[in-house]
Amino acid sequence: MLAAWMSTRYYRTFHASDEEAAPFDALLTQRERRIGVTVGALWDEEQPLAGARELARLLSSDVADASADDPGYVIWVPPGVLLPTEEPRRSNLRLALAHGLNGLEPAERREIRLPVTLKLAKIQDDGQYVSVTGVLSREWTRISEGVNGAYHLDSRALHRLPDESAELEIIVSRVRDRAALLNAEEVTDVDVHDYWRVSRLPVGGPSGVTVLGAPPETDPADGTLVRRFFRGHVARAVEQRTAGDAELVVLVLVGALGHIADELATAALRGMNPAAYGALDLVVLVADGEIRQVLQPRSLPWAQPR
Helix, strand or coil: CHHHHHHHHHCCCCEECCCCCCCCCEEEEECCEEEEEEEEECCCCCCCCCCHHHHHHHHHHHCCCCCCCCCCEEEECCCCCCCCCCCCHHHHHHHHHHHHHCCCCCCCEEEEEEEEEEEEEEEECCCEEEEEEEHHHHHHHHHHCCCCEEEEEEECCCCCCCCCHHHHHHHHHHHHHHHCCCCCCCEEEEEEEEEEEEEECCCCCCCCEEEECCCCCCCCCCHHHHHHHHHHHHHHHHHHHHHCCCCEEEEEEECCCCCHHHCCHHHHHHCCCHHHHCCCCEEEEEECCEEEEEECCCCCCCCCCC
């Protein structure tokens, strides 16, 4: 993904190299130039998402009829997800994800819909208010419009909201419709969809399926946590640059986010001493199937001298 992104951004062709990358984590090449890459996740990598490797193995077998030279796929697990281990939920998730990967072209991404059930309770007849826990809490004012009574909505089963406003309006409308049927002290289910992102790697990427996500207890909105991991990866990237031979050094941060617009890495960089990352040329964040530049290069090795 980084090679394809840099190729588009800088109008040059970058390739992931099979050469020995040490001391870097990975190596890109652009003609005779070497680009050293350091990769780090914004969560505790010693505590991976439980079940991710097994799910990746199963999904890789589901797409095994593809050529070994074809680029693989990535499942971008939203924050807070606990992958199911019991049946039939595990098989249902596997089938839905495998179906969602079908027909994806290289470098293409899409949302897939997974059924989830929310809980809605009517507290009392007075008022016109819906209190919300979970990701729908940011939409509580829209949900409260037009309802009669006081309600509580538990939306914790929903982990990622859709990109399209029309899809979000469907969720909001379903909650309102169910609310209209409730009497005080009654509880009902609201069946909606969770919207996960899946993507296919660009041409030249490895085959198979990667399931990428953080442990469910990781909070991507915890700025203190993001800053701590960010500083650690910056220090390691600087060490690799000092020990390695490269004309450009890139730090790739990997985030577990519902939407890349929710990232805190850019804000974390602004609060960091510039001397700490001065040796780095480029910092990018990879999340939700997208790449965002966090630190732009001050100069580029292929730039023509004035």
